[in-house]
Amino acid sequence: MPGEQQNTSELTVEELLHDAAVDSTDIEVFLNALTRLAVHNLSHPGEELLCGITLLRQKKASTVASSSDRAQKLDEIQYDYADGPCLKAAREQVLVHVPDLQEDARWPEYRETVLEEGVRSILGVPIAIGSGNAAGLNLYSDEKGRFDEEAVESAQQYARQASRALSLAVRLARHRDTEADLQAALESRTTVALAIGIIMGQNRCSHEEAFDLLKSASSSRNIKLRELAADLVASADPSSAGAHFDR
Known part of the structure; x- marks a missing residue:
């Protein structure tokens, strides 16, 4: 029918x-x-x-x-x-x-x-x-x-x-966009945390002092904090002193 x-x-x-x-x-x-x-x-x-x-x-x-x-x-x-x-x-x-x-x-x-x-x-x-x-x-x-x-x-x-x-x-789509933004934020925070750890090891300083060094370098070089952190992590070599951030 x-x-x-x-x-x-x-x-x-x-x-x-x-x-x-x-x-x-x-x-x-x-x-x-x-x-x-x-x-x-x-x-x-x-x-x-x-x-x-x-x-x-x-x-x-x-x-x-x-x-x-x-x-x-x-x-x-x-x-x-x-x-x-x-x-x-x-x-x-x-x-x-x-x-x-x-x-x-x-x-x-x-x-x-x-x-x-x-x-x-x-x-x-x-x-x-x-x-x-x-x-x-x-x-x-x-x-x-x-x-x-x-x-x-x-x-x-x-x-x-x-x-x-x-x-x-x-x-x-909104959920996936939010999820992607959250993932990007988490990845950025992880990269910054790794960079701070590298600076702490290189300079034998506290977490706060390492973060201040990273922020200062980001400002003086006119590079976004997460981009500078990513560069530092990428260039870090466990067998050498790597790139230092002087206090």
Whole structure:
């Protein structure tokens, strides 16, 4: 039955998106897969439906994924004008439907530029992801009136499915960024600690005195503390006195 087939399709889409979000180590890789899946599920046979995803993080908009170079270009035109249907959809979290760009008076300069690219209809679908972030699914077609009521509902349904996986991907990316920053900080502290130990051994001084020597050398040589520490550790030779830091 049609209803049963639709439920199976929805489940498959959600599973694919969830698995891609969990498995991906790069949010861009995941999102590119998401746009290709959107085109596959929402296009008619033989047509070129274009898809991009605008992600707003700290109020800055960028296309984090697109189904093609042309889709990427169409998204970036909006950023040039700082406004457009898909930016509005992402910023205000509202559905923005442009059945025929030729007849739409909104965004006049943007409209003329996009018409030159051959686009006639646009659909911007909000994707709610929370945590101060927002996104939009951007769909473009060279056919006017392409997004009828059924197409709009399908796109909204897909965006709802994608929102859960996209939210997960953003959280994972943030976690991985934090984890990488923490690891870098720990590595930096470890390197500094090793450098202090080397200076203590070379100069037979206290931990505090060794740290002061390291800071003084960093300042006088105009080199960051962690970089100077890394150089000292790298050049240290246990069989010799190595590079001394004189008091």
